Amino acid sequence: xxxxxxxxxxxxxxxxxxxxxxxxxxxxxxxxxxxxxxxxxxxxxxxxxxxxxxxxxxxxxxxxxxxxxxxxxxxxxxxxxxxxxxxxxxxxxxxxxxxxxxxxxxxxxxxxxxxxxxxxxxxxxxxxxxxxxxxxxxxxxxxxxxxxxxxxxxxxxxxxxxxxxxxxxxxxxxxxxxxxxxxxxxxxxxxxxxxxxxxxxxxxxxxxxxxxxxxxxxxxxxxxxxxxxxxxxxxxxxxxxxxxxxxxxxxxxxxxxxxxxxxxxxxxxxxxxxxxxxxxxxxxxxxxxxxxxxxxxxxxxxxxxxxxxxxxxxxxxxxxxxxxxxxxxxxxxxxxxxxxxxxxxxxxxxxxxxxxxxxxxxxxxxxxxxxxxxxxxxxxxxxxxxxxxxxxxxxxxxxxx
Amino acid sequence: xxxxxxxxxxxxxxxxxxxxxxxxxxxxxxxxxxxxxxxxxxxxxxxxxxxxxxxxxxxxxxxxxxxxxxxxxxxxxxxxxxxxxxxxxxxxxxxxxxxxxxxxxxxxxxxxxxxxxxxxxxxxxxxxxxxxxxxxxxxxxxxxxxxxxxxxxxxxxxxxxxxxxxxxxxxxxxxxxxxxxxxxxxxxxxxxxxxxxxxx
Numbered sequence: 001x002x003x004x005x006x007x008x009x010x011x012x013x014x015x016x017x018x019x020x021x022x023x024x025x026x027x028x029x030x031x032x033x034x035x036x037x038x039x040x041x042x043x044x045x046x047x048x049x050x051x052x053x054x055x056x057x058x059x060x061x062x063x064x065x066x067x068x069x070x071x072x073x074x075x076x077x078x079x080x081x082x083x084x085x086x087x088x089x090x091x092x093x094x095x096x097x098x099x100x101x102x103x104x105x106x107x108x109x110x111x112x113x114x115x116x117x118x119x120x121x122x123x124x125x126x127x128x129x130x131x132x133x134x135x136x137x138x139x140x141x142x143x144x145x146x147x148x149x150x151x152x153x154x155x156x157x158x159x160x161x162x163x164x165x166x167x168x169x170x171x172x173x174x175x176x177x178x179x180x181x182x183x184x185x186x187x188x189x190x191x192x193x194x195x196x197x198x199x200x201x202x203x204x205x206x207x208x209x210x211x212x213x214x215x216x217x218x219x220x221x222x223x224x225x226x227x228x229x230x231x232x233x234x235x236x237x238x239x240x241x242x243x244x245x246x247x248x249x250x251x252x253x254x255x256x257x258x259x260x261x262x263x264x265x266x267x268x269x270x271x272x273x274x275x276x277x278x279x280x281x282x283x284x285x286x287x288x289x290x291x292x293x294x295x296x297x298x299x300x301x302x303x304x305x306x307x308x309x310x311x312x313x314x315x316x317x318x319x320x321x322x323x324x325x326x327x328x329x330x331x332x333x334x335x336x337x338x339x340x341x342x343x344x345x346x347x348x349x350x351x352x353x354x355x356x357x358x359x360x361x362x363x364x365x366x367x368x369x370x371x372x373x374x375x376x377x378x379x380x381x382x383x384x385x386x387x388x389x390x391x392x393x394x395x396x397x398x399x400x401x
Numbered sequence: 402x403x404x405x406x407x408x409x410x411x412x413x414x415x416x417x418x419x420x421x422x423x424x425x426x427x428x429x430x431x432x433x434x435x436x437x438x439x440x441x442x443x444x445x446x447x448x449x450x451x452x453x454x455x456x457x458x459x460x461x462x463x464x465x466x467x468x469x470x471x472x473x474x475x476x477x478x479x480x481x482x483x484x485x486x487x488x489x490x491x492x493x494x495x496x497x498x499x500x501x502x503x504x505x506x507x508x509x510x511x512x513x514x515x516x517x518x519x520x521x522x523x524x525x526x527x528x529x530x531x532x533x534x535x536x537x538x539x540x541x542x543x544x545x546x547x548x549x550x551x552x553x554x555x556x557x558x559x560x561x562x563x564x565x566x567x568x569x570x571x572x573x574x575x576x577x578x579x580x581x582x583x584x585x586x587x588x589x590x591x592x593x594x595x596x597x598x599x600x601x
Contacts, residue, residue: 027561056555060551061555062526062527095526095527095551099601186480232495232496232498253421288424290520293528295517328500328505328506330505359507359510361510363505363507385533386530386533388535389508389511389533389534389535392535392570393507393540
């Protein structure tokens with residue numbers, strides 16, 4: 001009986017430990033501490049571990065070290081959270097074509113290139129950077145670590161004490177306790193995400209950027225996920241439901257409360273779309289290439305359409321041609337040839353578009369026109385890495401080799 | 402105490418079961434100078450040194466060889482990939498489809514096929530073709546290409562591959578190893594292995 005009573009107490013304790021902190025109130029920006037230092041053995045330990053991880057990350061070949069791009073992303077963070085706060089963070093732009101960013105306890109912020117490709121203005125980027133900064137400012141990682149440790153401690157003791165009185169009832173109670181504790185830990189994590197979201201919108205409300213962009217970003221992401229699923233013939237994803245072990249709240253919920261919490265009188269502010277496009281321009285080609293080669297037709301097509309809202313450029317036409325040519329169905333090749341031709345019409349010196357056009361035409365049985373396009377590719381880029389092989393595909397040139 | 406021998410038996414059984422996967426993954430030695438068929442196809446190679454054939458297969462028509470372990474030097478054979486087939490087995494046909502080799506695939510597109518496959522399959526964030534040259538493979542006109550990529554383990558690797566399309570099927574052999582030391586150390590052995598590849 002004592003054991004069962006203990007287990008029941010554990011359940012109650014676990015419930016309290018994991019109780020959510022979510023409230024509907026918009027968060028206020030917490031007071032800022034200059035050069036915060038870790039306190040206590042847990043936090044000091046975490047920071048040391050993260051310092052070591054950061055030293056490895058700093059050497060990684062996946063990190064983009066371009067000074068201008070890094071300075072720009074840092075400026076957006078500083079514009080969002082304030083120039084005093086942003087000094088606490090080191091930003092690493094990681095080449096990975098997925099929508100993500102992350103933060104460690106010691107202030108190491110990873111920003112994935114897939115995120116930079118997807119957000120459309122400074123306010124949207126600021127939303128994500130502010131969210132990650134919110135995790136840092138409110139010491140979420142330490143909180144999560146402590147919650148996990150307490151939860152698993154309770155489970156370990158319950159297992160020991162439960163084994164003193166092994167009966168079906170005790171085993172059942174233990175299983176319930178396990179579900180309850182793990183469920184609460186996941187919910188605790190999701191509540192931290194909600195809190196970070198509320199902080200992000202609080203930073204944006206205080207900044208000169210347009211906070212309404214935050215919910216717009218989630219709407220765009222949901223539309224992309226839908227396009228991706230449609231392209232693969234999958235069911236429409238559910239945006240209002242989550243799994244038991246989900247780490248983040250449902251996207252639709254996030255879009256909803258972010259829209260609610262944005263200051264209504266800030267809706268007319270500039271979101272920095274033009275500045276963002278300008279800063280990203282030198283990188284767009286590489287980020288698009290990384291995305292298109294992921295073999296996710298629906299999402300890539302959605303992103304291209306979104307990027308082309310301000311007008312189709314030769315670069316976007318070329319990327320679309322590549323996307324269709326790589327999927328490679330006969331109808332795709334016809335479309336691809338058209339997109340490459342559109343790119344060439346805007347920029348006749350676009351070598352890669354001529355290559356793509358040539359290959360697409362060859363594959364649709366138009367050898368003469370295809371070889372002419374490949375010849376133009378070689379003329380424009382005689383030292384291309386595949387020049388010798390392409391040359392062999394043009395009869396006269398091949399014979400000359 | 403009466404139950405002890407049964408407990409012991411159960412214990413042994415658990416140990417035997419736990420060790421079973423290792424037995425299933427018994428790697429095979431590929432001895433120097435002995436011609437051997439690859440991936441149950443007519444493609445044969447005659448290694449110039451001893452290699453280990455790993456029992457893990459990425460797909461029906463593939464085979465993995467290594468000297469020190471697949472993360473350090475990895476030779477992958479893609480033997481007789483037929484049109485409509487991806488290079489390696491898809492983890493999920495619906496959620497993570499891989500690009501396929503098709504009848505229309507041109508030789509110059511084969512490096513791109515490997516790149517897009519690895520980008521999805523290995524989740525390589527960074528992948529760069531460094532050279533694509535015409536060259537012979539299996540006695541036919543083919544393509545030789547080199548590339549660099551960074552994997553999930555963030556270790557920069559270099560790769561070299563040869564491919565040819567023979568009777569509508571794709572044959573390819575690739576070598577991938579960390580840029581530091583292992584690529585240079587193993588590339589000559591790989592080239593000799595690729596040179597020794599024959600189709601009847």
